[in-house]
Amino acid sequence: MAVSKKEVGECPIDATLSVIDGRWKGTILWRLADGPMRTAELRRSIPDITERMLIRHLHDLVDAGIIDRHDAGTVPPCVHYSISEYGKTLAPVLGALCEWGRTHMEIQKRKPQPRARAAAPTRPASPPSSAGTTRSPRRKSSPA
């Protein structure tokens, strides 16, 4: 984590970043923004994530109060995660983050040229409603 919580002192920006910072937190929040999802569903929608990382970040967010964990408590475990009421206060933040990302994604990925602006066609970057519509949920097993 780039901005550890314990070191966050004065800067409010870092304070917020420390909460949503993490390799997958942004993505998780992004997917969850569409509505509650269960663990496997989430995992399948994020091909490159591992069980450990999913649970880890999920737990972090739950711990921060950003998302809620709904456990059915049945024999075949069925857990749903959703943005909590508190987490919804992050909406403006995530919205701004998402908006800027949509607009400047290509620019940032191509070449940091402070010359391009207003060149991004309005593209729906909303999290897909159906998590199952993603491609093969086969985790890539890269050999050493």
Added chain:
Amino acid sequence: MAVSKKEVGECPIDATLSVIDGRWKGTILWRLADGPMRTAELRRSIPDITERMLIRHLHDLVDAGIIDRHDAGTVPPCVHYSISEYGKTLAPVLGALCEWGRTHMEIQKRKPQPRARAAAPTRPASPPSSAGTTRSPRRKSSPA
């Protein structure tokens, strides 16, 4: 960096995060929001940062086009850094980040570490909306 640029695929949130993520980027942007500052000035305003980290993140931001570097080119080096025009498009993002941070700072800080804190001096968190207007932070630098 939690979210490396190379790995950012679809999530716009991560795309934005990859740009402002870094131990000190948030703080640097926050300070710079008040207006241009020179290197030493910046470093003095951020006690815990090292030369290397300052320059490193500064360069990252310059490279991303977020901030501009103004080199006087004099014998005793005099370099100023400031939010670039392009970087100003981040204002809504930084504003939201800052706003949420100011509001939920204490809450977030007591989650992981239930440490009693009586004194919480509210920092003059200047909104990055006006980069170059406000210029009166409690800095202790003495511009020679």
Added chain:
DNA sequence: CGGTATCCTGAAGGATACTG
């Protein structure tokens, strides 16, 4: 299915010395 417990690696971050 959902979640843990280990072990390992890499890269971000930090300390220091040096240069123009």
Added chain:
DNA sequence: CAGTATCCTTCAGGATACCG
């Protein structure tokens, strides 16, 4: 003063195996 070059430490993240 601004910036660079090394070296070192830390720890977030990833791979696997296993449990309830």
